[in-house]
Amino acid sequence: xxxxxxxxxxxxxxxxxxxxxxxxxxxxxxxxxxxxxxxxxxxxxxxxxxxxxxxxxxxxxxxxxxxxxxxxxxxxxxxxxxxxxxxxxxxxxxxxxxxxxxxxxxxxxxxxxxxxxxxxxxxxxxxxxxxxxxxxxxxxxxxxxxxxxxxxxxxxxxxxxxxxxxxxxxxxxxxxxxxxxxxxxxxxxxxxxxxxxxxxxxxxxxxxxxxxx
Amino acid sequence: xxxxxxxxxxxxxxxxxxxxxxxxxxxxxxxxxxxxxxxxxxxxxxxxxxxxxxxxxxxxxxxxxxxxxxxxxxxxxxxxxxxxxxxxxxxxxxxxxxxxxxxxxxxxxxxxxxxxxxxxxxxxxxxxxxxxxxxxxxxxxxxxxxxxxxxxxxxxxxxxxxxxxxxxxxxxxxxxxxxxxxxxxxxxxxxxxxxxxxxxxxxxxxxxxxxxx
Numbered sequence: 001x002x003x004x005x006x007x008x009x010x011x012x013x014x015x016x017x018x019x020x021x022x023x024x025x026x027x028x029x030x031x032x033x034x035x036x037x038x039x040x041x042x043x044x045x046x047x048x049x050x051x052x053x054x055x056x057x058x059x060x061x062x063x064x065x066x067x068x069x070x071x072x073x074x075x076x077x078x079x080x081x082x083x084x085x086x087x088x089x090x091x092x093x094x095x096x097x098x099x100x101x102x103x104x105x106x107x108x109x110x111x112x113x114x115x116x117x118x119x120x121x122x123x124x125x126x127x128x129x130x131x132x133x134x135x136x137x138x139x140x141x142x143x144x145x146x147x148x149x150x151x152x153x154x155x156x157x158x159x160x161x162x163x164x165x166x167x168x169x170x171x172x173x174x175x176x177x178x179x180x181x182x183x184x185x186x187x188x189x190x191x192x193x194x195x196x197x198x199x200x201x202x203x204x205x206x207x208x209x210x211x212x213x
Numbered sequence: 214x215x216x217x218x219x220x221x222x223x224x225x226x227x228x229x230x231x232x233x234x235x236x237x238x239x240x241x242x243x244x245x246x247x248x249x250x251x252x253x254x255x256x257x258x259x260x261x262x263x264x265x266x267x268x269x270x271x272x273x274x275x276x277x278x279x280x281x282x283x284x285x286x287x288x289x290x291x292x293x294x295x296x297x298x299x300x301x302x303x304x305x306x307x308x309x310x311x312x313x314x315x316x317x318x319x320x321x322x323x324x325x326x327x328x329x330x331x332x333x334x335x336x337x338x339x340x341x342x343x344x345x346x347x348x349x350x351x352x353x354x355x356x357x358x359x360x361x362x363x364x365x366x367x368x369x370x371x372x373x374x375x376x377x378x379x380x381x382x383x384x385x386x387x388x389x390x391x392x393x394x395x396x397x398x399x400x401x402x403x404x405x406x407x408x409x410x411x412x413x414x415x416x417x418x419x420x421x422x423x424x425x426x
Contacts, residue, residue, distance in 0.1 A: 025238070028297050035297035039252065043409070048375065048401040083403070084241050084248035085298045162261060187416050188261040189409075190296070196256070196402075196409035203400050 008056045008156040009044045014163045016061040018069045020096035032063035038088035039192035045075035046083045060122045068121035071095045077114030130177035143181030221269045221369040222257045227376045229274040231282045233309035245276035251301035252405035258288040273335045281334035284308045290327030343390035356394030
């Protein structure tokens, strides 16, 4: 049986609220752009009528009051989760409540099947993903063109929200994890559009590779 | 000055509510998947930090109680509109209210700058776009591979929601407007992902063309 190709997306959400007190009726404001985070989750994990079986998504929340917090979503395990912003944000809220109830736990806390939360930042998260076998790529306008690269079996794409990835973090990930900067071209896209395009290009690449085998 | 390339997306939303009585807190249910419609608008019209200057989006609502209704969004004209589902759905609600206030008008009614609404169905809409100079393409899993096609300057992409485009409408558009079926490959993507990918491929294609000129 062939080994399953895995892909992961890590979003650095600079202002995303790290307490469950935000309003589901105002994700851009009170949630610190949790609408954007939700759209990225949808583009990372969903296909038409089903979830991908190869994708995971990590939202690293860095807004007030207690950053950083990471919430993990594993497509192949998710149940009772819908791809709309309000539903996804409600799961983020539940994850943050779970964390508040377990203030001393330093490991991943299960929120429900396919969703986990941990008090950890992007450096620790990406280092862990790298240690567990993922090749790390940073989506960056000034990176190498994505169509010129061949991707490893387990690829992890790190990207920033509308405010971008801090330079310090870019440098850390490049140095510590050997991350390569990858560009979708000179146009600057929404984070969710970037994820949709990367998924598409990997799907096409994977298929071309299969046809040669 | 070069003529501006235009692109349009037409979404056939089979169950989308055609009265303003839906709840912004339940777009999937009471809105008849208006969450999906909103995500398509975002992927069609937005870039990072700005709106595209070349794109328009037409949501053809076909749910109860009084289908069909088409709402048009012109990226270059939009103001005070955000890319989150709730905000976009609130503009759809306002458009439907405007239509209820003007039951006898048979033309486009301006909702606000960049948004207009009309009581018309997809056949009439796509025929009009074709007459006004757009080449029509139907996004379809069994179409010609998108990477093998060259697109015209003014391209209009027609796609279905999670329930797809009715066969009868496909046939009408093909016969009346010479529409070509275009495929993104064997994977079946979310409508919003399809739009993100088409925009990306057109951007790349347009750039390659420019570099040869």
